[in-house]
Amino acid sequence: MKKSNLKLINTTLKVRQSNKSFNVNKFRRNFSNILFKYFCLLSSSILFITLFSIIFFIGKTGILVFKDVPLQTFLFSTNWTPEEHHFGAAAIIIGTFVLTGMTLLIATPISLAIAVFLSEIAPNWLKRIMRPMIDLLVGIPSVVYGYLGMTVLIPFIRRITGVDMGDGILAAALVLSLMVIPTITRISDDSLTVLPNEYREASYALGSTRLQMIWKVILPGAKDGIVTAIILGMARAIGETMAVVMVIGNVAQLPITLITPTSVLTSNIVMQIMNVQSDSTWHNALYMMAFLLLLISFILIACIRLIRNKGEQTI
Amino acid sequence: MRVLTRKRKLSKAMDEIASITLWGFNLMFLLLIIWILYTILSKGLPKLTPNFLVELPDEINIGGGIGPVLFNSFYVLFISLIISIPVGVGAGIYLSEYAQKNKFTFLLRMSVESLASVPSVVFGLFGMAIFVEYFHIGLTIIGAAVTLALLNLPVITRVTEESIRALPIGLREASYALGTTKFECIRTIVLPAAFNGIVTGICLVAGRAYGESAVIILTAGTSTSGRMWDFNLFSPGGTLAVHLWYIQSEAIVPDAKEIADKAAAVLVLVVLMINFLLRIPVWFKEHKFKI
Numbered sequence: 001m002k003k004s005n006l007k008l009i010n011t012t013l014k015v016r017q018s019n020k021s022f023n024v025n026k027f028r029r030n031f032s033n034i035l036f037k038y039f040c041l042l043s044s045s046i047l048f049i050t051l052f053s054i055i056f057f058i059g060k061t062g063i064l065v066f067k068d069v070p071l072q073t074f075l076f077s078t079n080w081t082p083e084e085h086h087f088g089a090a091a092i093i094i095g096t097f098v099l100t101g102m103t104l105l106i107a108t109p110i111s112l113a114i115a116v117f118l119s120e121i122a123p124n125w126l127k128r129i130m131r132p133m134i135d136l137l138v139g140i141p142s143v144v145y146g147y148l149g150m151t152v153l154i155p156f157i158r159r160i161t162g163v164d165m166g167d168g169i170l171a172a173a174l175v176l177s178l179m180v181i182p183t184i185t186r187i188s189d190d191s192l193t194v195l196p197n198e199y200r201e202a203s204y205a206l207g208s209t210r211l212q213m214i215w216k217v218i219l220p221g222a223k224d225g226i227v228t229a230i231i232l233g234m235a236r237a238i239g240e241t242m243a244v245v246m247v248i249g250n251v252a253q254l255p256i257t258l259i260t261p262t263s264v265l266t267s268n269i270v271m272q273i274m275n276v277q278s279d280s281t282w283h284n285a286l287y288m289m290a291f292l293l294l295l296i297s298f299i300l301i302a303c304i305r306l307i308r309n310k311g312e313q314t315i
Numbered sequence: 316m317r318v319l320t321r322k323r324k325l326s327k328a329m330d331e332i333a334s335i336t337l338w339g340f341n342l343m344f345l346l347l348i349i350w351i352l353y354t355i356l357s358k359g360l361p362k363l364t365p366n367f368l369v370e371l372p373d374e375i376n377i378g379g380g381i382g383p384v385l386f387n388s389f390y391v392l393f394i395s396l397i398i399s400i401p402v403g404v405g406a407g408i409y410l411s412e413y414a415q416k417n418k419f420t421f422l423l424r425m426s427v428e429s430l431a432s433v434p435s436v437v438f439g440l441f442g443m444a445i446f447v448e449y450f451h452i453g454l455t456i457i458g459a460a461v462t463l464a465l466l467n468l469p470v471i472t473r474v475t476e477e478s479i480r481a482l483p484i485g486l487r488e489a490s491y492a493l494g495t496t497k498f499e500c501i502r503t504i505v506l507p508a509a510f511n512g513i514v515t516g517i518c519l520v521a522g523r524a525y526g527e528s529a530v531i532i533l534t535a536g537t538s539t540s541g542r543m544w545d546f547n548l549f550s551p552g553g554t555l556a557v558h559l560w561y562i563q564s565e566a567i568v569p570d571a572k573e574i575a576d577k578a579a580a581v582l583v584l585v586v587l588m589i590n591f592l593l594r595i596p597v598w599f600k601e602h603k604f605k606i
Contacts, residue, residue, distance in 0.1 A: 029496050029498075029499070030496065032496075032498050033496040033497055033498040033499075035498075036497075036498040036501070036502075037413060037497070037498070039405055040405045040406065040408050040409035040412075040413055041409055041413070042405070043401070043402040043403070043404075043405030043406040043409060044405070044406035044409040044410060044414075044423050044472070045423075046402055046406070046468070047406055047423065047426050047427055047430060047468055047469065047472060048422065048423055048426045050426075050430060050465050050468065051426040051429055051430050051433075052426075053441075054430075054433065054437065054438070054441045057441055057444045057445065058437065058440060058441060058444070061444065110344070113337060113340055113341070114340075114341055114344060116337065117337045117338070117340070117341045118341075121334060121337055121338070122341070129345070130341070130345060132590075132594070133345065133348050133349075134348075135590070136348070136352075136586075136587070136590055137348060139519075139522045139523070139526070139586045139589065139590055140526070140583060140586055141525070141526025141527070141528065141556050141582055141586065142526065142528065143526070143528050143556045143557075143559045143560045143563075143582070144355065144526070144559070144579050144582055144583060146560065146563070147559060147560075147563055147575060147579050148351065148354070148355065148579075150563060150564070151563075151572075151575075152354065178351075208326075209326050209327055209329070209330035210330050210333075210334065211326070211329055211330040211333040211334070212326060212330070235432050235434075238434065239432075239433075239434025239435060239436065239437075240434075241434070241435060241436040241528075241529035242528045242529055242532075242556075242560055245560075245564075246560065246563065246564060266434060266436045266529070269436055269440065270436055270439075270529055270532060270533070273440065273443070273533065274532075274533075278448050286440075287440065287444075290436065290437045290440045293434050293436070293437055294433060294434075294437055297429075297432045297433055297434060298429055298432075300432065301428055301429055301432050305428075
């Protein structure tokens with residue numbers, strides 16, 4: 001604060017001095033002022049243009065697939081053998097949803113337990129250790145998670161179940177959970193922490209124990225924030241690529257058991273796009289899958305906006 | 316009354332049990348994080364030699380290093396930051412200082428939010444569609460850097476906007492009262508005051524870009540030009556993260572496992588360093604408040 005005050009005085013002095021050669025400086029100052037405004041406007045327009053060109057480029061190429069493959073086949077057939085010209089993405093789409101569902105099933109309870117612990121129970125010194133540690137998990141590259149999954153988790157699954165491969169939904173869901181837990185935890189933790197202390201005091205004054213306070217007052221109070229956290233976690237799980245590629249097996253078939261090698265949208269795109277010719281139906285089908293991913297993430301963002309608007313109305 | 320006491324006792328017991336379970340559970344989770352870091356570092360670090368960091372990778376023989384890919388990691392990161400910082404900070408300033416409440420601003424905000432949620436593989440495909448298929452320049456460092464910059468833009472924008480918004484309005488009013496133009500006010504007052512927040516955001520983004528692999532595979536490929544210190548923007552730019560994936564799942568080198576162990580350790584070590592850098596401004600801030 002003090003530093004910026006000093007700067008303020010400095011600027012004033014400069015401005016006063018510049019008043020002497022008023023006309024030239026005035027022009028220059030106005031010019032840079034306007035230039036900067038347009039620079040900022042241009043920068044923010046770049047974001048806008050990027051979004052629309054992504055939708056345009058991906059959609060434009062993706063839509064071409066329907067020239068060769070009917071929509072029903074693409075969405076509802078589970079036969080994905082592009083070499084023989086069968087382009088049914090259903091197994092891959094189902095795989096994506098099953099994987100995301102499994103991930104949330106594992107990650108949500110764990111994240112909530114950590115978030116509640118951090119905001120309500122943990123002493124300050126432990127908070128100061130745990131929060132940076134959890135942030136650190138976000139920063140670890142996804143290939144490192146995939147590498148851990150391949151070298152530690154999959155041999156472990158092989159030993160327990162006795163199968164040869166071990167790749168599949170279970171391994172991918174466990175790896176993804178680890179990546180999603182920090183996201184859900186930190187956002188829920190924030191929305192629990194900002195709840196006014198009066199809530200807690202009122203609850204204690206009515207004679208409730210800490211568990212009752214958490215269960216009946218704090219968790220319902222932060223409901224919106226927690227749901228937002230889960231949706232953001234979901235978005236991350238759906239969009240994650242490399243960690244999943246390394247542990248899911250990359251076979252386009254229905255995930256019948258948890259350890260059947262299967263495939264999801266992201267992994268399928270990355271594994272196949274490098275080997276196909278552009279302008280082929282296969283290429284276009286992969287772009288269509290990317291377009292589906294885009295659609296899903298936009299729907300999730302719309303859900304978050306709805307929740308936020310609802311929250312603003314009730315207050 | 317007796318029923319009530321019994322109920323009270325029960326809920327007290329439940330409370331105790333829940334507290335103990337949560338404590339145990341969270342300590343276990345903390346141990347899990349430490350175990351993960353330990354596993355990665357202990358597998359790779361003991362075998363790490365300085366030579367490994369600068370030598371060329373080898374496709375067939377034992378003893379390849381990670382020189383060019385490690386260099387590419389930082390080179391791509393550096394170029395992408397050069398592109399994304401001015402644009403992202405500019406957009407953040409626009410949203411917090413200039414934007415009026417109208418349809419255009421609403422659209423801008425929507426696009427920032429939507430862009431932030433677009434999966435990285437879609438960005439990769441977009442980069443591929445533009446640089447490989449439209450401009451026909453193939454898999455290049457510049458393509459990867461631009462795509463990575465676009466991926467990071469929304470985050471930098473949001474962080475800048477939030478840290479500028481958190482400043483008290485009085486700062487700006489005082490500056491205007493002294494006759495500064497808006498640009499002078501932003502340059503000399505607003506940006507320095509919001510500097511810490513913006514730097515923290517940029518560090519976060521740098522960490523993410525450094526570890527990003529899906530975008531790089533699609534726009535820069537998995538290979539390198541095979542030379543050290545290759546500053547050519549148009550050579551293929553496989554980074555360390557991509558190399559780890561490649562060596563772990565595709566490569567046929569006999570010592571692939573050992574290289575993967577070491578590469579993972581280096582990756583995590585750099586992430587730890589970036590995280591440490593991230594703490595410094597925060598630490599300074601806390602320190603300043605104490606005095």
